[in-house]
Amino acid sequence: MSAIAICNGRLIDPAAGMDAPKDILLENGRVAEIAGPGKLKNAEGANVLDAKGMVVAPGLIDIHVHLREPGQAYKEPSQPERQQLRRADSQALPPCRTPRP
Numbered sequence: 001m002s003a004i005a006i007c008n009g010r011l012i013d014p015a016a017g018m019d020a021p022k023d024i025l026l027e028n029g030r031v032a033e034i035a036g037p038g039k040l041k042n043a044e045g046a047n048v049l050d051a052k053g054m055v056v057a058p059g060l061i062d063i064h065v066h067l068r069e070p071g072q073a074y075k076e077p078s079q080p081e082r083q084q085l086r087r088a089d090s091q092a093l094p095p096c097r098t099p100r101p
Contacts, residue, residue, distance in 0.1 A: 002045075002046070002047060003025060003026065003027045003032070003042075003043070003045065003046035003047070004025070004026040004046055004047050004048075004049060005023060005024070005025050005026075005040055005043040005046040005047070005048045005049070006023065006024045006025075006026070006049045006051050006056055007023045007037070007038075007040075007048055007049065007050055007051060007052075008021070008023070008037055008050055008051050008052040009021070009022065009023075009024070009051030009052070009054050009055065009056035010022075010051075010054070010055050010056065011024065011034065011055075011056045011057070012055055012056070012057045013057065013058055015058070021036070021037050022034050022035065022036065022037070022056070023035050023036070023037055023038065023039065023040045023043070024056060025040050025042060025043050025046060
């Protein structure tokens with residue numbers, strides 16, 4: 001997997017107490033380096049994503065997500081479909097609370 005440098009973004013990470021402009025280097029799907037803008041040491045050859053004007057943050061979780069069209073609870077995904085969604089790019093899915101007919 002190639003490296004990705006996310007540059008010029010505003011890094012917000014409450015767990016680390018971070019809220020500042022930063023560049024982030026990802027290698028093999030993991031954070032390899034975080035530095036001030038323009039100060040990454042190992043970013044040569046990385047694919048660069050310009051995040052100017054954007055927020056970069058660890059996975060955000062929507063605790064009230066609806067996986068259907070509003071007003072159509074009967075279309076909410078079944079348990080196997082939810083398991084497939086968990087393997088997708090979501091960070092977390094809350095338990096299904098819609099009563100089944």
